[in-house]
Amino acid sequence: MSTPGMRPQPQLPTLHLDFPMSLGTFSEYAAAQRTVDYLSDHHFPVEQCMIVGTDLKQIERITGRLxxxxxxxxxxxxxxxxxxxxxxxxxxxxxxxxxxxxxxxxxxxxxxxxxxxxxxxxxxxxxxDFTSVSQVVATRYEVLVEHKSVQQARELLGQMNGDAAPPHEAAPSGPQRTYSEAQQSSQYGQQAPAGSNPQTYHGAQSPQYGQPGTSEPQQPEPPRYGQRSPESDGN
Incomplete structure (x- = not known):
């Protein structure tokens, strides 16, 4: 229900993709921009792409003495x-x-x-007593594409690089995760480290219904009355 005299607010474009998949990570924004520009030149639907800068840092350049x-x-x-x-x-x-x-x-x-x-x-x-200029930049940039078009994008970039693999530049060392990896949560509300298997990260899983589980070895039952024990059969 709208209030009379109130104009509707213009809707801003949402920064969201349907099931995004990583197309490549880059250490500089120019490389990520060049990748999307190449896709646009080859008539790829670039409205299904998104560039995400992660691990933000502030850089202050000293310009002189004051x-x-x-x-x-x-x-x-x-x-x-x-x-x-x-x-x-x-x-x-x-x-x-x-x-x-x-x-x-x-x-x-x-x-x-x-x-x-x-x-x-x-x-x-x-x-x-100095003058400076500051800027907030990202440590690395990741190009994301919707899952329905990721294969087409990888084929185009394979033609760009001369191979079938998507471009991945060297990223900073350390236990850092990309944006797509951070979106994938593991079981029980915890997140697995980058590059690890979520199933093995959380240890052994409990057996499902109908599947045999691992149990400790059981001791042999004592022989009943009238039956021979295994030790006596061996002798």
Whole structure:
């Protein structure tokens, strides 16, 4: 039941595939992108593909040293650009000399920018005397395809690489699992390690109904009255 006057929210595309299967793992995004692009060039339904980045990490690249001189110069430059933009807008709606307006706004903007830059740098108290840029990247990327088209995709990639095996680049060493392996849960709600057999990982299974199970050796029953024992028969 919809409320009058309320517009329905646009539905975003769902990042989900029906029974996805791994087509390959790559250490760089460019390699995964090149794989999907090759499939698209050969008229493969790439809407059934998905690239999943796993094992996220943050990289911070230091770009330079920071001191009071650089802080003030950067504040002056940014404030001057802002002042020039404001001055240009004022000249459109003012009958005064446009050059004088632009020069005054640049001067005021430079002072304002240097003031705020000095306040921001003083607040750090010398604990961050450097500039940097940061980015969140994935350690490896996995290409997934729906199960109904995975064989077709592998055949196309076999033509790309000259063999029948899907591309698998070297992934980082260590007990890491791919996205498809993480989706497969083993019995009793636990997950088996990557590359292991879930049936052998959880140890021996209990015998099913109608199948003989393994039991400890039983001691022979004592002979009944009137029967000979096996020891006496051997003698």
């Amino acid at each position: 001191n009071w001189g650089r802080v003030l110069v950067g504040g002056l430059a940014s404030g001057a650009w802002l002042g020039a933009f404001v001055g240009l807008i004022f000249t459109l709606f003012s009958n005064e000399n446009g050059l004088n307006v632009i020069i005054s706004t640049i001067f005021l903007g430079a002072i304002f920018g240097a003031f705020w830059a000095a306040i921001g740098y003083a607040a750090t108290r010398g604990r961050r």
